[in-house]
Amino acid sequence: MSILYGLYHPDEGEIRVGGEPVEVDSPSRAIDLGIGMVHQHFMLVPVMTVTENIVLGQEPTSGALLDVREGSRRVKELSDRYGLAVDPDAVIEQVSVGMQQRVEILKTLYRDARILILDEPTAVLTAQESHELFDVLRALKKDGVSIVFISHKLNEVLEISDRVTVLRRGKRIDTVPTEGATEESLARLMVGRDVLLRVDKDQGRPGEPVLEVEDLHVRDTRGLEAVKGVSLSVREGEVVAIAGVDGNGQLEFVQAIAGVVPPESGRVLLGGHDVTGRGVRATTDAGVAHIPEDRQLCGLVLDFTLAENLALREYRSPPISNHGLLSVGEMNERARALLKEYDVRGGEPGTLAGALSGGNQQKVAVAREIASNPKLLIAHQPTRGLDVGAIEFVHGRLLAEREQGRGILLVSLEFEEIRALADRILVMYEGQIVGEFPPDVSEEELGVAMTGGGGGRAAA
Amino acid sequence: MSATEEPEVRAATPASRLAAYVRGGGVIVPVLTTLLAFFAGGLVMLVTGKDPIATYEAIWRGTGLQWIFPWTTGEDRTLAASNLQQTLIITTPLILTGLAVAFAFRAGLFNIGGNGQYIVGSIAAVWVGSSFADMPSFVHILLAILAACLAGAVWAGIAGLLKATTGAHEVITTIMLNWIAVWVGVWLFSLGGPLQNEAQKSIPVSEDVVEGARLPVFWGDPVLQGLHIGLFIALFAVIVFWILLNRSTIGYEVRAVGFNPEAARYSGMSVGKNYVLVMAVCGVFAGLAGGIDVLGWQFRIATNDIQEVQLGFFGIAVALLGRNTAVGTLAAALLFGALISGTSQRNLDPTIFEPSLAENLTFIIQGLVILIVSADVLVLGLVRRGRGILGRAGPPQASAAGEAEP
Numbered sequence: 001m002s003i004l005y006g007l008y009h010p011d012e013g014e015i016r017v018g019g020e021p022v023e024v025d026s027p028s029r030a031i032d033l034g035i036g037m038v039h040q041h042f043m044l045v046p047v048m049t050v051t052e053n054i055v056l057g058q059e060p061t062s063g064a065l066l067d068v069r070e071g072s073r074r075v076k077e078l079s080d081r082y083g084l085a086v087d088p089d090a091v092i093e094q095v096s097v098g099m100q101q102r103v104e105i106l107k108t109l110y111r112d113a114r115i116l117i118l119d120e121p122t123a124v125l126t127a128q129e130s131h132e133l134f135d136v137l138r139a140l141k142k143d144g145v146s147i148v149f150i151s152h153k154l155n156e157v158l159e160i161s162d163r164v165t166v167l168r169r170g171k172r173i174d175t176v177p178t179e180g181a182t183e184e185s186l187a188r189l190m191v192g193r194d195v196l197l198r199v200d201k202d203q204g205r206p207g208e209p210v211l212e213v214e215d216l217h218v219r220d221t222r223g224l225e226a227v228k229g230v231s232l233s234v235r236e237g238e239v240v241a242i243a244g245v246d247g248n249g250q251l252e253f254v255q256a257i258a259g260v261v262p263p264e265s266g267r268v269l270l271g272g273h274d275v276t277g278r279g280v281r282a283t284t285d286a287g288v289a290h291i292p293e294d295r296q297l298c299g300l301v302l303d304f305t306l307a308e309n310l311a312l313r314e315y316r317s318p319p320i321s322n323h324g325l326l327s328v329g330e331m332n333e334r335a336r337a338l339l340k341e342y343d344v345r346g347g348e349p350g351t352l353a354g355a356l357s358g359g360n361q362q363k364v365a366v367a368r369e370i371a372s373n374p375k376l377l378i379a380h381q382p383t384r385g386l387d388v389g390a391i392e393f394v395h396g397r398l399l400a401e402r403e404q405g406r407g408i409l410l411v412s413l414e415f416e417e418i419r420a421l422a423d424r425i426l427v428m429y430e431g432q433i434v435g436e437f438p439p440d441v442s443e444e445e446l447g448v449a450m451t452g453g454g455g456g457r458a459a460a
Numbered sequence: 461m462s463a464t465e466e467p468e469v470r471a472a473t474p475a476s477r478l479a480a481y482v483r484g485g486g487v488i489v490p491v492l493t494t495l496l497a498f499f500a501g502g503l504v505m506l507v508t509g510k511d512p513i514a515t516y517e518a519i520w521r522g523t524g525l526q527w528i529f530p531w532t533t534g535e536d537r538t539l540a541a542s543n544l545q546q547t548l549i550i551t552t553p554l555i556l557t558g559l560a561v562a563f564a565f566r567a568g569l570f571n572i573g574g575n576g577q578y579i580v581g582s583i584a585a586v587w588v589g590s591s592f593a594d595m596p597s598f599v600h601i602l603l604a605i606l607a608a609c610l611a612g613a614v615w616a617g618i619a620g621l622l623k624a625t626t627g628a629h630e631v632i633t634t635i636m637l638n639w640i641a642v643w644v645g646v647w648l649f650s651l652g653g654p655l656q657n658e659a660q661k662s663i664p665v666s667e668d669v670v671e672g673a674r675l676p677v678f679w680g681d682p683v684l685q686g687l688h689i690g691l692f693i694a695l696f697a698v699i700v701f702w703i704l705l706n707r708s709t710i711g712y713e714v715r716a717v718g719f720n721p722e723a724a725r726y727s728g729m730s731v732g733k734n735y736v737l738v739m740a741v742c743g744v745f746a747g748l749a750g751g752i753d754v755l756g757w758q759f760r761i762a763t764n765d766i767q768e769v770q771l772g773f774f775g776i777a778v779a780l781l782g783r784n785t786a787v788g789t790l791a792a793a794l795l796f797g798a799l800i801s802g803t804s805q806r807n808l809d810p811t812i813f814e815p816s817l818a819e820n821l822t823f824i825i826q827g828l829v830i831l832i833v834s835a836d837v838l839v840l841g842l843v844r845r846g847r848g849i850l851g852r853a854g855p856p857q858a859s860a861a862g863e864a865e866p
Contacts, residue, residue, distance in 0.1 A: 260726055280728035290726070298726045303719040308712070312727040321709045328707070 004117060005037045006030040017115070033115075036108025040120040042100050046093035050086050051075050054107050078109050082139045097246070098129040105136065116140065117148045120385075122156055126245050127415070127447040134160050152387060154183040166190050191389040201399055204423045207236035208271075210287075210375045210407035211257070216266035218252040225264070226252035228431035234376060234407040239398070241410040241422035242433075245450050249431035250411045251293065254380050257409070258290040259283035271375060284313060287375035291365055291382050293411075295358075299365040302354035306344070307335035309353050309364055313372040342367040343393065359390030366394055370401060377401055380411045395420060415443050490781050490788065494795065497828035501821055508817070515813045519821075522807035523547050523798040543807050545680045545687040549757055551797030553578070555694040556749035557775025558793050559701050560616075560742040562784035564630075566705060567738040568718035573619055573634025574746045575772025576641035577612040581747025583645055584611035585754040586761050587655060589669035597672040604673050605693075605751050612747015613740040615641065620739030624732030630739070638772070645766040657760075664763040675756040690752035695790075697745060702786035704741070714738055746772060774800075777826045780833040799825060 002008040004015065006024040014021045017033050024030050030037070044053050051071045060070040072088045079086050084102045092100060101121060108116055118137075122130045137147055137160060151157050157164055158178060165175040166189040173189050188194055211234040218227035226249040234240045244250055256263040262277035269275070270286040292298035300309050311320050311331050319330045335349035342363045347356050353364060362382070369377060379398060383391040398421060402408055412418050418425055418439075425437040427449040435449045502512035524543025526532045532540050557574045564571035584607040592600060619637060622628040648655040650664045657665050680686025705711035716724040717734045725731055749771060754761065774796055781795070782788030801807055803818035 258726075259728075280726065284728055292726055297720070298722050301716050301720045301723045304716065308716075311712075312716070312723070315709055315712055324709050325703075326707050326709060326712060 004030070005035060031111045031113070034113055035115045035117065036105075036111060036113025037117040038101065038104040038108065038119065038121060040123060042104055044092045044100060044103060046091075048092060049088070050090050050092065050095070050099075050103050051088040053092055053103055054110050056107075058111060074110065075106060078106055082109070082136055082143070084136055097124045098126075098132070101125070101133070102136070109140075113145070115146045115148070117150070119150045120152070121149070122151065122153060123385075123413075124246060126451060127443055128451065130156070152385075154186050154388075157186065158183065168192065187388050190387060191392075201420070204238055204402065206238040206423070207405060209233045209235045210271055211409065212267075212269040212272075213257065214267040214269070216253065216256060216268065217264040218249070218256040218261065219264050220252050226431050227256065227263070229266070230428075230431070230433055231266075232426060232433065234409050236375075236407055237402055237405045238423050239402050239408040239410055239421050241412060241418040241425045242428050243412065243415070243418050243425055243446055243450060244428035246413055248428050250380070250428055252431075253428070254290070254293075254378055254409075254411055257283075258288060258378055260290075284372070288378065289313070289369035289372050289374035289376070290378045291369050291380060293380040293384065295361050295365050300353045300361055302352065304353055305335075305350050306339060306347050306353055306356075306364055307331045307349035310335045310338055310349075310368050310371070313368055338367045338371055339364075342397075359386045362386055362390065362394065366397060370397065374406060376407045376409065378409045378411070381413065382410070383412075383414070383417060391417075415446060418446075490783060490792070493781060493829060493832045496832055497825045500828050501825050504821065504824060505813070510813055515818070518809045518812040519799070519802035519818065521809070522802035522804070524801070524807070525798060542680060542684070543801065546685070546804070546807060547794075547798050547801040548687050548691055549685070550800050551793050552690045552694045552756070553749035553753050553771050554774055554778050554793035554797050554800075555790055556697055556745045556752070557771050558778030558782060558789040559697060559775075559786075560612075560746035560749070560772075561775045561779035562782065562789050563701065563705070563714075563745065564738055564742045565779060565784045566711075566718050567714045567734060568721065569620075569623075569630050569735065569738060571616065571619075571634055571739065571742045572631055572776065573616055573637050573772070574742070574775040575769060576634065576638035577616050577743045577746030578750040578753075578772045579638075579641040579645050579766055579769065580611040580615045581608035581750030582754045582758075582761055583648065583655075583750075584608045584747070585751035586666045586669060589673035589755055589759075590667035593670045593672070595672065600670075600673040601675065601755060604669075604755055605748065608747045608751025608754075609744045610747070612743035612745070612750065614743065616743025616746070617736055617740040620736035623739075624735045630735075642766055645761070646763045649761060649763050649766070666761045669755060669759040673755060674759065675752065685757050688752075688756035690756040693748070693752060697748065698786050698790050701745075701789075705786075710737070746775070749775075774826060777829045781829050796822075796826065 003010050004024065006026045006029050009025065015024055016022065017035070022029075022033055024033065024035070027037075045056070048056070051068065054075050055071040060067045060074070062070070075086070075088045078084070079088075079102075084106055086099055086102050086106065087095070090099075092103065095103075101124070105116070105118075121133060125133060134156075137149070141147060149157070149160055158181060161178045163175055164178055164181060164186060166173045166186065168190060173192075176185075176189075184194075211232075213230060213232050216227055216230045217225060220226040228249070230249075230253060232240065242250055242253070252261065255261045257268055259275065259278060259280040259282060267274060267276050270283070270288060273286055275283050275286050275288075296302060301312070307328075308331065311326075311334070314320050315326065320327060320334070332349040338344075339347060339349065344356070344360050344363045344367070346360055347353075347364075353361060356364065366382065377398070382398065383394050386394065395417070398408060398410070408421075410418065410421055419441070422439050425439060425441060425446070426433045427435045427437065427446065429450060429452045434452065437446060437449070498516070502516070505512040505515050520526070521540075522543060524540045524545070524547050527537065527540035527544045557578060560574045560577060561571050585604045588604040588607040589600070592603070595603070615637060616634070619628075619630045619633040622633050623630050646664075647653055649666050650656065651662070653664070655666055657663060657667050675688040675690050677686035677688050703711075705714065713724065713729050713734055714737075716727065716729060717731050717738075721731045724734070753771075758765070778789055778792045778796055782790070782792035799822045803815060803822050805815040808815040808818050
């Protein structure tokens with residue numbers, strides 16, 4: 001995709017637009033050719049207004065001055081035409097993620113894009129916002145715009161597309177018409193074998209509580225209260241899922257439990273011991289493992305070897321180290337065993353973590369945390385950005401740990417994941433638990449609760 | 461499936477960029493960097509109307525490095541031995557100040573304060589070394605060296621502490637601490653200062669280090685500034701550096717913090733504590749350098765010495781050229797040591813090149829090294845292009861001596 005948009009250059013092969021071979025050597029050339037791209041991570045200037053972001057680079061001018069009113073007018077015209085509701089004068093950092101995405105789409109339309117590339121556009125949206133996005137895309141399609149929709153969510157692909165091309169490890173595997181394709185058939189193409197899309201899970205046998213959280217309040221990095229009085233408990237052999245739209249306090253909640261940040265008030269008990277605000281090390285020693293949301297930023301040291309990464313939890317104790325001296329042999333041996341057990345591909349103990357694919361990096365993070373033999377495993381977005389094969393593996397692994405009697409706190413934005421794994425679903429909205437649901441809840445019902453409407457069937 | 465093959469989003473800490481740089485070109489890049497710097501230095505000589513080849517040859521002779529070749533005999537050999545002793549005397553503190561910068565780099569910190577740490581180390585050593593005249597020699601030397609290490613550690617530790625507690629950037633604080641060290645030193649030894657020489661009231665200089673506290677000379681004439689055992693202390697420090705960094709849990713944390721402080725924090729490491737610790741260790745290396753120089757051959761500090769010393773800054777070039785590895789730092793220190801002594805008044809033949817001008821040449825080459833290393837992308841690009849032409853060739857490896865060769 002980056003090659004199509006002129007960010008990277010192809011080693012060989014050619015790109016044709018409208019039948020003509022073209023050379024896309026820069027994003028501005030791509031724009032000239034009518035190619036527009038909406039990146040997974042938005043490319044917006046947070047302190048500028050919606051209009052300013054849209055016209056950036058092609059500002060309408062009167063004389064030498066920026067003509068804000070003209071810009072506003074054209075933005076309004078485009079947004080009305082395709083139902084892309086935005087407030088032209090709002091500042092980007094103050095509008096919702098959904099609106100930011102609409103701004104990104106408007107940006108491309110403003111530049112007369114006829115080919116629109118969307119990279120994982122629904123990853124940051126709620127179910128409702130996704131439906132709105134699909135309506136917009138259909139309107140664009142009717143208007144003659146070609147759309148490349150990149151996603152790993154099979155149901156969305158089936159809903160929005162006309163044709164599906166499956167890529168695996170940088171190769172095109174097949175292109176099939178959407179009509180007649182099923183989730184199972186696409187998954188088979190993606191992984192090359194049959195995939196269990198629904199994990200079979202037996203009835204849980206929850207035991208004693210391992211985690212008890214009482215009236216927890218946490219402030220975020222800006223000093224605002226992000227978690228406002230959350231209480232919950234996780235029992236042995238139980239998967240408790242926290243569902244919610246991103247940015248509703250999940251990150252701060254998880255950080256406070258794992259000891260990464262101290263909470264403002266409230267208590268965190270692990271197996272009855274109070275570890276509130278005692279730091280990561282004490283929390284780890286009390287039996288908590290934590291698969292962080294962002295494996296590249298928080299979960300792994302990409303410039304470390306796999307052996308070094310796998311030792312991050314246990315480097316301070318024998319046999320990995322003795323009297324402050326590391327045993328490299330021991331680290332490698334342990335790494336070799338874990339890499340095999342967790343089916344990490346493309347890496348030896350001495351390989352740098354940064355050289356692995358995202359899925360394999362995640363397996364390394366998962367392996368390390370589970371190998372620390374925790375009582376409570378916090379899995380924050382454990383399958384973010386993974387392909388179906390890796391998702392299947394991680395899900396299977398988490399359920400196996402549940403069987404072992406570990407308590408699992410799953411924080412996820414993926415409805416399918418939550419429904420597949422959870423024994424109980426708690427919905428977090430604006431820093432509070434607003435409802436509790438059984439795993440057979442419908443997506444609509446959960447979606448309503450996630451956006452602050454209605455209570456749970458069985459209140460928490 | 462763009463989502464599964466995320467582009468390498470890297471936390472761009474200095475250490476991770478450095479790691480990429482180190483992986484980028486093996487030993488070729490530093491060798492190429494050196495050659496480029498020497499080439500540019502040669503151009504400077506051409507512009508001034510001198511013969512670069514003859515000048516480099518004279519500098520080479522001035523380093524005394526030809527002593528290692530068995531065919532250097534007779535009077536040549538005697539002279540070479542004496543020159544090589546000077547080269548190694550200057551290499552010794554360069555190794556240590558290089559380690560002081562390299563260790564910080566590995567933790568993602570930029571220690572520009574090597575000079576200040578060197579100065580406080582030398583002040584502590586001269587103070588202890590010139591007091592306690594009756595102490596047994598071994599104990600006295602040990603005490604003076606420990607004082608130098610401690611002074612450096614405290615001095616650098618201040619910068620680490622400020623970073624850990626207030627977030628003050630270490631580049632700013634270490635530069636400021638350099639100036640504080642300089643002027644505290646000048647005050648201590650200037651006329652009427654608290655540590656000024658009692659016997660020579662009119663000279664702004666410290667007391668002399670007593671005989672018993674001086675480092676033994678093992679090669680050459682002790683009276684004519686022979687080579688003292690400080691070299692072995694520096695070599696030992698290189699080994700300590702390597703073990704500490706690569707084989708200890710401390711070094712493991714240091715590297716983790718350097719590569720990715722966030723992941724380190726998530727693993728239960730205290731990033732702030734590591735910053736203080738790392739800077740203190742850097743200070744030990746640089747302070748040790750100052751102590752060894754005072755106890756090994758200077759024996760006294762004059763106020764103008766303090767204002768002129770550059771060894772901490774040379775340490776930056778040494779670490780950068782040595783890619784912050786133990787062996788690399790050692791090799792780069794020898795290169796710079798050879799350059800400094802090869803262009804010195806005492807060693808360079810004035811009929812070929814004016815030594816006072818040649819000293820500047822050292823600075824030019826030092827500057828070019830830093831410039832080229834900073835522009836590593838350029839050099840890596842050249843290497844890559846070169847590989848395209850030469851197949852997968854490239855110089856197999858360069859020994860320290862080979863690097864020093866013009």
